[in-house]
Amino acid sequence: MTKIGLEIHCQLTKLESKLFCSCKADYRNLSPNSNICPVCIGLPGSLPILNKKAVEKATMISLALGCKIPEQISFFRKNYFYPDLPKGFQITQYNAYGPTSIGSDGVVQIEEKKIRIRRIQLEEDPGRLVYEGSSEKTQITLVDYNRAGAPLVEIVTEPDFENPKQVRIFLNVLADLVENLGVSDPYLEGAMRVDGNISVEKANRVEIKNVGSFRDIEKALHFEITRQQSLVERNIPVVAETRHWDEARKITVSSRSKEEEQDYRYLPEADIPIIQIAQNKIAALKENMPESIIAKKERYAQKYGIPPQVADVLSSDKFYSDLFENAHTDTNAKEIANIITTDLMGFADTREKKLDLKITPKHISDLADAILNGTITRNSGKIALQEMVKTGKSLSDVKSSLDLGNVSDVSSLEKIIDEVFKEEEKAVLEAKQNPDTVNYIVGKVMKKTKGKASPGTTLELIRKRLLSS
Numbered sequence: 001m002t003k004i005g006l007e008i009h010c011q012l013t014k015l016e017s018k019l020f021c022s023c024k025a026d027y028r029n030l031s032p033n034s035n036i037c038p039v040c041i042g043l044p045g046s047l048p049i050l051n052k053k054a055v056e057k058a059t060m061i062s063l064a065l066g067c068k069i070p071e072q073i074s075f076f077r078k079n080y081f082y083p084d085l086p087k088g089f090q091i092t093q094y095n096a097y098g099p100t101s102i103g104s105d106g107v108v109q110i111e112e113k114k115i116r117i118r119r120i121q122l123e124e125d126p127g128r129l130v131y132e133g134s135s136e137k138t139q140i141t142l143v144d145y146n147r148a149g150a151p152l153v154e155i156v157t158e159p160d161f162e163n164p165k166q167v168r169i170f171l172n173v174l175a176d177l178v179e180n181l182g183v184s185d186p187y188l189e190g191a192m193r194v195d196g197n198i199s200v201e202k203a204n205r206v207e208i209k210n211v212g213s214f215r216d217i218e219k220a221l222h223f224e225i226t227r228q229q230s231l232v233e234r235n236i237p238v239v240a241e242t243r244h245w246d247e248a249r250k251i252t253v254s255s256r257s258k259e260e261e262q263d264y265r266y267l268p269e270a271d272i273p274i275i276q277i278a279q280n281k282i283a284a285l286k287e288n289m290p291e292s293i294i295a296k297k298e299r300y301a302q303k304y305g306i307p308p309q310v311a312d313v314l315s316s317d318k319f320y321s322d323l324f325e326n327a328h329t330d331t332n333a334k335e336i337a338n339i340i341t342t343d344l345m346g347f348a349d350t351r352e353k354k355l356d357l358k359i360t361p362k363h364i365s366d367l368a369d370a371i372l373n374g375t376i377t378r379n380s381g382k383i384a385l386q387e388m389v390k391t392g393k394s395l396s397d398v399k400s401s402l403d404l405g406n407v408s409d410v411s412s413l414e415k416i417i418d419e420v421f422k423e424e425e426k427a428v429l430e431a432k433q434n435p436d437t438v439n440y441i442v443g444k445v446m447k448k449t450k451g452k453a454s455p456g457t458t459l460e461l462i463r464k465r466l467l468s469s
């Protein structure tokens with residue numbers, strides 16, 4: 001059976017400062033090596049001071065993944081030599097003397113499958129190596145330490161995945177979860193990085209590193225399954241090793257034999273004391289955690305009667321569920337959920353488009369109310385929404401500039417119905433005998449008003465007229 005385990009590195013992008021110094025946690029778009037200080041580049045005599053907020057955010061992730069939080073946490077030095085690591089070691093957590101990392105023994109349910117979380121640890125990000133040209137041919141490698149020391153949470157799963165699809169679902173759930181917690185923006189470049197351990201039946205375990213995106217980890221795992229199976233079939237041993245994902249060629253390539261844990265010579269980080277985690281602090285954190293996606297979904301379905309599938313889509317996306325929360329009232333909640341999931345998500349189907357939306361809760365709320373009280377039809381509403389998100393104009397401005405106002409006042413509608421009754425004598429006669437055919441007449445009225453007649457009022461007026469004539 002194929003066994004896959006994951007190590008996910010998730011940056012705590014919502015923090016102000018790095019894990020052990022006051023340099024900016026947001027290293028993006030800064031000129032190289034400008035976001036550094038003696039602590040994060042490890043100059044002699046500098047002392048790390050643990051970012052308390054980082055411990056809180058990491059604890060929130062642990063709690064949300066059902067992990068146990070230990071009574072005390074400690075830090076270790078993981079020693080290895082690589083140019084992106086200015087100190088020659090990384091400060092991380094290691095369960096050497098019982099669990100002292102920020103979380104352990106969690107579980108996440110994805111569809112029918114339980115994925116166990118082995119450990120969650122807080123650690124610092126290394127710097128970045130920038131290659132001039134392709135990394136294989138270049139003579140020049142540049143080092144940028146702006147990222148060194150950025151706060152990172154590593155989430156290690158048990159090898160519970162049986163196929164790459166389960167991995168993809170899990171990663172999406174995890175990305176939504178950290179976004180919903182407000183601890184990370186998982187869609188920022190490099191904010192969530194995944195290594196995978198994979199072995200097919202009768203094969204040694206291979207670690208895949210350097211995978212840039214969720215889509216690529218799925219591809220890398222598929223590739224690795226095929227590669228390992230074909231080796232096993234030909235009785236060629238699968239070497240236990242680390243392989244890198246070559247994005248350009250869409251294959252994994254052998255990089256070096258895998259380091260064993262003992263090669264890292266973990267040493268207790270003596271510059272950071274053992275930290276006691278007060279149980280009342282955990283209780284307070286738990287109390288103030290944002291509502292979980294699952295709880296949100298249930299509330300949407302139960303309180304507002306939103307269909308489960310719509311509630312699922314809405315609750316998983318923090319941007320849209322926040323918009324929903326700020327826009328809805330008890331009466332228009334269902335309509336708003338409908339507008340967001342069917343129309344708005346359709347216009348903004350990428351992250352970039354979503355961030356470009358000039359939408360406010362008032363836009364959505366006004367539109368839902370207008371649809372519900374019949375002053376705009378759903379069709380016109382969709383056009384109005386498209387214009388509002390593009391321009392940021394109010395509904396009433398958009399309605400008048402695009403002439404989307406409803407023909408809902410009774411006298412103008414009656415005039416149009418008069419015309420239709422004259423033009424469609426045969427259909428009127430038929431509708432009198434067979435009320436089911438009335439839709440044909442409604443359709444004619446709609447056509448004359450270019451879809452701007454309120455369907456409810458139109459139907460009511462036609463029925464009245466059929467009975468009286």
Ligand SMILES: [Zn+2]
Nearest residue numbers: 021023037040
């Ligand atoms: Zn620093």
